[in-house]
Amino acid sequence: MNSKIHQGESHSHNPKKPLKFVIEGKEYETYDQFKTGAELKQLAGIPLDTELFLSISKPYQDELIENEKQVNLARPETEYFFVKKKLQFSINGKSFTWYKQYIRGSQIRGLGNISAEDDIFLDIKEGWQDDQILDDEVVDLARPGKEKFFSKPRPTELTIIVNARPHIWKEANISFEQLVALAFGSYDNNPNKGYTVTYSRGWEPKPEGTMVKGSIVRVKNKMIFDVSATDKS
Numbered sequence: 101m102n103s104k105i106h107q108g109e110s111h112s113h114n115p116k117k118p119l120k121f122v123i124e125g126k127e128y129e130t131y132d133q134f135k136t137g138a139e140l141k142q143l144a145g146i147p148l149d150t151e152l153f154l155s156i157s158k159p160y161q162d163e164l165i166e167n168e169k170q171v172n173l174a175r176p177e178t179e180y181f182f183v184k185k186k187l188q189f190s191i192n193g194k195s196f197t198w199y200k201q202y203i204r205g206s207q208i209r210g211l212g213n214i215s216a217e218d219d220i221f222l223d224i225k226e227g228w229q230d231d232q233i234l235d236d237e238v239v240d241l242a243r244p245g246k247e248k249f250f251s252k253p254r255p256t257e258l259t260i261i262v263n264a265r266p267h268i269w270k271e272a273n274i275s276f277e278q279l280v281a282l283a284f285g286s287y288d289n290n291p292n293k294g295y296t297v298t299y300s301r302g303w304e305p306k307p308e309g310t311m312v313k314g315s316i317v318r319v320k321n322k323m324i325f326d327v328s329a330t331d332k333s
Contacts, residue, residue, distance in 0.1 A: 138167040155180040223248040283327035
C-alpha cells in the first residue's frame, strides 16, 4: 500500500485566504493577486481621471497608480490607496466626497435622494439669501469652506412683480402673452399692437433680459417684469 502523499494535495482542502486592502479608509477583499489602478477605482466609485496613490512609508513618496498599472496585493502588509484631491460637502446634513471640482444640481439631487418636488439650496452665510441650485446648474466645490446643500418643498405659489404690482403665480414658468394679460387685462393679437417685456431678478445665468412673442421664462419669487404697449397704427 502506497501511503505517499503527493505534494500540493493538501492545498485543495485549505483554500487561499482573501487578500485585504483599503481604499479611502474602506476595507476590501479579493482573491485576485493583481488589480489594475482602473479596477481599484471602479471598486471604490472613483472616476478614472482621478489620481490614485498607494501609501508608502516615510520618508519615501507615495506611489501614483496609473489606470493600467498592475498592483500586487499579496505583499505582506495591507496596501492603503487614497486620493489626494477630493472635496467634501453635505446634503441635508449627510457628508459626501466628490472627486471633481464641479457638480451639477441633478447630481446633488441624485446623491441626496431628493424628490423632484423639492428645491435644492446652497447654504449662504446668515443674513444673506440662500442660493437655489437648479438641476442643470453647475456648482464649483473648490471654493473655500465646505459647501452645505439642503432641500425643502417647492412652494405652490410665488409672488411676481408686474409693472410695480405684485401678483400671485402658481406655475413654474410664465409666457410673454401671460405677462401682457397680467399687465393690461388681456393680450391683443392685433398686428398693429406691439408689446415690450423685460425682466430682472431672474435665474442665473441670465437674471435679466427681454422677452419676445411666444417665449417663456422660469419664474423666481419676487421676480420683476416691466410690460409696455405700443400702437403701430
